[in-house]
Each structure stands twice: as structure tokens, then as C-alpha cells.
Amino acid sequence: xxxxxxxxxxxxxxxxxxxxxxxxxxxxxxxxxxxxxxxxxxxxxxxxxxxxxxxxxxxxxxxxxxxxxxxxxxxxxxxxxxxxxxxxxxxxxxxxxxxxxxxxxxxxxxxxxxxxxxxxxxxxxxxxxxxxxxxxxxxxxxxxxxxxxxxxxxxxxxxxxxxxxxxxxxxxxxxxxxxxxxxxxxxxxxxxxxxxxxxxxxxxxxxxxxxxxxxxxxxxxxxxxxxxxxxxxxxxxxxxxxxxxxxxxxxxxxxxxxxxxxxxxxxxxxxxxxxxxxxxxxxxxxxxxxxxxxxxxxxxxxxxxxxxxxxxxxxxxxxxxxxxxxxxxxxxxxxxxxxxxxxxxxxxxxxxxxxxxxxxxxxxxxxxxxxxxxxxxxxxxxxxxxxxxxxxxxxxxxxxxxxxxxxxxxxxxxxxxxxxxxxxxxxxxxxxxxxxxxxxxxxxxxxxxxxxxxxxxxxxxxxxxxx
Numbered sequence: 001x002x003x004x005x006x007x008x009x010x011x012x013x014x015x016x017x018x019x020x021x022x023x024x025x026x027x028x029x030x031x032x033x034x035x036x037x038x039x040x041x042x043x044x045x046x047x048x049x050x051x052x053x054x055x056x057x058x059x060x061x062x063x064x065x066x067x068x069x070x071x072x073x074x075x076x077x078x079x080x081x082x083x084x085x086x087x088x089x090x091x092x093x094x095x096x097x098x099x100x101x102x103x104x105x106x107x108x109x110x111x112x113x114x115x116x117x118x119x120x121x122x123x124x125x126x127x128x129x130x131x132x133x134x135x136x137x138x139x140x141x142x143x144x145x146x147x148x149x150x151x152x153x154x155x156x157x158x159x160x161x162x163x164x165x166x167x168x169x170x171x172x173x174x175x176x177x178x179x180x181x182x183x184x185x186x187x188x189x190x191x192x193x194x195x196x197x198x199x200x201x202x203x204x205x206x207x208x209x210x211x212x213x214x215x216x217x218x219x220x221x222x223x224x225x226x227x228x229x230x231x232x233x234x235x236x237x238x239x240x241x242x243x244x245x246x247x248x249x250x251x252x253x254x255x256x257x258x259x260x261x262x263x264x265x266x267x268x269x270x271x272x273x274x275x276x277x278x279x280x281x282x283x284x285x286x287x288x289x290x291x292x293x294x295x296x297x298x299x300x301x302x303x304x305x306x307x308x309x310x311x312x313x314x315x316x317x318x319x320x321x322x323x324x325x326x327x328x329x330x331x332x333x334x335x336x337x338x339x340x341x342x343x344x345x346x347x348x349x350x351x352x353x354x355x356x357x358x359x360x361x362x363x364x365x366x367x368x369x370x371x372x373x374x375x376x377x378x379x380x381x382x383x384x385x386x387x388x389x390x391x392x393x394x395x396x397x398x399x400x401x402x403x404x405x406x407x408x409x410x411x412x413x414x415x416x417x418x419x420x421x422x423x424x425x426x427x428x429x430x431x432x433x434x435x436x437x438x439x440x441x442x443x444x445x446x447x448x449x450x451x452x453x454x455x456x457x458x459x460x461x462x463x464x465x466x467x
Contacts, residue, residue, distance in 0.1 A: 026082075026464045028060040034456030040444035042400055042424035043456055045360035046125070048115055049137035049353050050096050056088035060096070067103060076103045080114070097138060108147050110166075113138040120268070120294045123308035123387030125402065126359035130272045130290045130312065131203065131253045136355040139181060141168030149189050158191040172354075173371040175347035176210040176218060182228055182248075187255065199257040207346045208248030213372075218345070219247060249343040251276045251350065253289075266296040274358075279318035279335035287316040288340075290359070303390045310385040312361060314340055317380065320410050337410050342375040349375035359383075361404055380407040400424040406450055418450035438462040 032039055033055045044051045051058070062082035082096040099112030115138050119128045126133040143166030152159045163186040170179040187201030208228045209220035219227075226232075227247045257270040273289040275281045292310040299305055321336035341350035341362055349364075354373045356362040363378040383404040390397060401423050408414040422445065429439040440460040447453050 022466050023063060023065045024464060024466055026060070026062045026064075026462065028058075028460055028462040030058040030060070030458055030460040032056050032058070032456065032458045034444075034454055036452045036454040036456075038452070038454070040424075040446045040454045040456045041360070041420070041422040041451060042402075043442075043444045043458065046122075046127075046134045048096060048134055049355045050084045050094065052086055052088050052090070052092075054089050056086045058084055058086040060084045062096070067101075074105050077101065078103070094137070098140075103147065106146050106148050106150060108145050110143040110145070113140045114143070120292075120308055121296075121306045121387075121389050122398065123294070123306060123389060123400065124290075124292060125310055125312060125361065125383065125385040125400075126272070126290060128257075128270055128272060128290070128292065129203065129253055129255070129358075130274050130314075131205065131251060131350070131358040133357070133359055135360040136352040136357045139168035139170060139352065141181070142166055143183075149187075160189045160191075162187055162189075170207070170210075170352060172352055174210070175372055175374065176207075176212050176345065178210045179207050179346060179348075180209040180220070182206040182208065182225075184229070195261050197259045197261075199255065199259070201255050202252055203255070204250070204252040205350075206248045206250050207343070207350075210346075212345070249346045251341070254283075265298055268292075268294045270294075274314070274340055276338055276340060277335075280338060284335060285316050285318040285338060288314045301391050303392060304388055305391065306387075306389040308385075308387040310383075310387075312359060312381070312383040312385070314362075315380050315382060315407050317410075322410070339409070340376075340379045342379065347375055348373050351375070363406070378406045378408070380409060381405060382407075394430055396428040396430075398424075398426045404450065416449075418448065420446065420448040420450040422446050422451075436463070438464075 032043060032051065034040060034043070038053045039051070039055070044053045050060075060082065062080065064080035064082070065078055067076050067078045077100070079100040080097050082098070083093060084096050085093045095113060097114055099110055099114040101111070101114070102109045116127065116132065116134065118134060143164060145164035146162040149160035149162045152161060163184070165184045168181040168183065170181055183203070183205050185201060185203040187199055189197055189199045191197055206228045208224070209218050211217050224247060231246045231250060252275055254273040254275065255270065257268060260267040270292045271289055273283070273286065275285070279285060290310055290312045292308065294306070294308045296306055297304065317336065317338040317340065319336035341356065341358060343349055350357050351364050351373050354364060354367050356364055356376070361381055361383045362376050365374045365377045367373050381404055383402060385400065385402040387398070387400045402421070404420045406414060406418050408417070424442070424444045426440060426442040429441070431437050440462060441457070443457040445455045
């Protein structure tokens with residue numbers, strides 16, 4: 001509660017500084033319903049963790065001020081406060097976003113809880129990054145980033161870079177209470193010709209600090225922080241495993257993206273590859289990742305304005321070799337069975353408030369009686385996803401179709417393998433003079449053997465304006 005109060009104060013202080021500028025408000029009322037006790041997959045996935053997984057009524061209230069892209073001033077400010085209250089099996093009020101941002105030219109500082117920018121028109125199953133989607137709530141913290149690519153002094157005409165550095169607090173109920181999260185990224189873009197750009201880079205995440213359920217305090221000093229950000233081994237206060245390996249729970253992704261800009265369309269091909277240890281960093285598990293193709297037809301009023309296809313694969317995990325003891329009693333250090341998003345110390349894994357932070361295809365375990373998620377039950381799968389977006393007369397629509405096969409973990413593979421086919425359709429009807437609100441209608445379904453056969457829908461009434 002104290003942390004939320006601090007965030008509110010930050011936003012209010014920022015608001016005073018924006019009093020001479022235009023601000024936007026939004027109010028949305030939504031009803032979600034289904035044929036089962038839970039909602040279909042795509043009605044709760046990639047919803048920023050704001051939609052509870054059962055029939056509900058929701059109210060979303062927000063105020064914000066965005067950066068003015070036409071403003072030529074070097075200094076700019078932005079903020080947003082957004083809250084969701086819902087009536088369901090358990091009534092609740094959550095903070096969706098609460099932040100203030102300061103920008104100087106291309107350098108930006110964010111303070112608070114802020115969603116990541118949605119890429120590929122929201123059609124990607126994981127926002128183009130297998131380890132960081134829009135599936136979970138936003139974490140409170142700070143983030144320093146370059147908002148656009150900057151030319152390198154020795155290659156101004158063809159090579160640019162951008163990056164990000166931040167620290168956050170995982171303040172949900174977890175096996176390790178008050179886990180901290182460090183995050184940084186670096187991307188380099190090469191201009192191959194006037195139409196073709198190649199971007200390569202990485203995202204690096206580390207869970208560290210906090211107190212385990214048995215009372216063990218994880219290393220959390222400043223010197224430990226330096227070990228965390230540099231990937232060094234733990235000190236004397238670390239567990240035996242972290243004295244040999246890097247301190248904390250490290251994971252990340254490599255990105256390779258090829259962008260083509262043509263007269264009639266823009267095309268992006270991307271590959272997001274996960275790593276959690278040396279085998280992943282050295283691409284022993286190169287098969288695993290997201291392979292995506294996105295096409296912008298550059299016709300925003302067309303029946304099909306955007307198209308995306310994705311293939312996600314996580315079955316390999318650097319192979320099936322595992323640790324063991326040889327005939328002489330010596331430890332055999334293997335490089336397989338990576339077990340994505342799970343960790344022996346940070347047992348809640350790469351989840352936040354019960355949702356996967358990465359691709360929503362990663363299936364978390366049920367929350368226990370203490371409200372704690374104990375990691376992931378299914379992280380080996382193969383998934384296909386198709387998304388389209390367009391305009392039919394004045395109605396804007398978005399549709400998703402996905403098929404997923406779950407394999408089970410090594411030595412305990414499913415037979416037969418469960419499969420899941422899920423769909424989603426959303427239509428936005430713009431407001432008219434007699435009814436100055438937007439109406440959003442949607443339907444969704446699940447069928448297969450992994451989740452219950454389920455059909456659902458929603459209706460939203462949205463009002464926005466300036467004040």
C-alpha cells in the first residue's frame with residue numbers, strides 16, 4: 001500500500017506540472033462471460049493481467065497526457081493513471097498503470113508502473129519477445145531508455161543503436177517475497193540499403209534479492225547488485241549453486257529482425273530466441289524461439305490492413321542430457337533440460353500475479369492456498385498463431401487464431417499429447433452523434449484436449465475525451 005501511495009504522489013506531482021496542457025480521460029465498462037467457469041484463452045491472455053479468469057464485470061478509469069510529437073522543445077513530460085475494478089468471484093481494484101515520464105531529446109526516464117509499447121498492431125502472441133509479452137501486469141520501478149536509434153560516430157550512415165536499463169520490484173505474493181528484477185537491453189540496427197534494415201540485440205533479465213518462504217534472505221547488498229548486472233558468481237552470502245553460477249535467476253532473449261519498407265507494404269521478419277544459461281547463450285537450443293512474419297499493407301481502411309503469422313517452439317531446451325554422477329562419484333555437468341521460466345530458488349519463476357511474463361502459451365501452475373504461484377507446469381510446446389486486422393466500412397476488427405501442442409517435460413512426456421485450438425474476434429463500432437461512445441464487441445473460443453471446450457464473449461462501452 002505504501003508503494004502505491006508513493007506512485008500516486010509521483011503522478012499527482014507530475015500532474016501539477018502539466019496543468020496548462022491537454023489531458024485525456026477514458027472510462028470503459030466491460031462485461032466478460034463464458035460457457036465455463038473460466039474464460040477462453042485469448043480473453044484473458046495478453047490483457048496486461050487486468051482480466052480475471054472468470055465471468056466478471058469491469059470498470060476501467062484512466063487519465064493521461066502523452067508526449068507531443070509535434071513539440072520542438074527538448075524537454076517533455078507525460079503521465080498516466082489507470083485503474084480497474086471488477087465484480088466477480090472475488091471483487092478487487094488493481095492499478096493497471098501509474099507512472100510519470102520525462103524525456104530529453106531521445107533519452108527518457110519512466111518512474112512507476114508502465115506497459116510496454118504494443119508492437120505489430122497487437123497481433124503477436126508475445127509482442128515479438130518470447131520472454132516479455134503483454135500478458136502480465138506492469139511492474140513498478142524505474143527505466144532509462146533511448147526512445148529511438150542513435151547514430152554511431154564511426155558509422156553514421158549505416159549503423160545505429162538504442163538500449164534500456166531499469167530495476168523493478170516484484171510485489172505480488174511469491175515464493176521469494178520482494179524479489180527484485182533487473183532489466184537491460186541493447187539493439188543495433190544496420191541499414192543494408194534504402195529499403196532493408198537488419199536489427200540484432202538482446203534483452204537481459206535477472207531476478208534477485210528477497211526473502212524465501214523458509215526465511216532465507218537472498219543476497220541484496222550493493223556489491224551483490226554489481227554481481228547481478230555483470231553476471232558474476234555469488235559471494236559468501238549466496239547459496240552454493242550461486243557461488244558457482246551467476247548470482248540470481250538470469251534469463252533473456254536474442255532478437256534478429258529484418259525490416260523491408262516498400263511502396264505498397266512494409267514487411268518484418270523476426271526471431272526471438274530464449275536463453276537461461278550457457279547452453280542457451282551459445283545457441284545450443286537454437287531451434288527454440290518465436291519465428292514471426294508481419295505485413296503492413298499500408299492501407300489502413302482496407303478489409304485486411306495487417307497480417308501476422310507466428311510459429312513458437314520450445315521443445316528442444318538444449319537437448320535431453322542431464323546432470324548426474326559418474327562411476328567414480330564425480331558430478332556430470334550437463335547442458336540440457338533448460339526448463340524455461342522455472343528456477344530452483346525463485347520458485348514462482350518468470351510469473352507475476354499468477355501470469356506468465358513471457359509468451360502466454362507458457363502455462364503456470366495453479367495458485368496455492370497462500371496465493372503463491374509455484375512456477376510453470378507446461379513450458380515445452382509448439383504453437384502456430386495467425387492474426388489479422390482491418391476495417392469493414394466503419395467497423396475496425398482484430399482476429400486471432402492459434403493452435404498449440406503441449407509435449408510435457410523430459411522423462412514425463414504426454415501420451416497422447418494435448419492440443420488446443422483457440423480463436424478471438426474483436427469489433428470496434430465508433431461512436432455516433434446520438435451515442436457518443438465506442439462499442440466494442442468480442443467473442444472467443446477454446447476447443448481441444450488441453451483446456452475445457454469453452455465459448456465466451458464480451459461487450460465494452462468506452463468513452464474518451466479531453467479536459
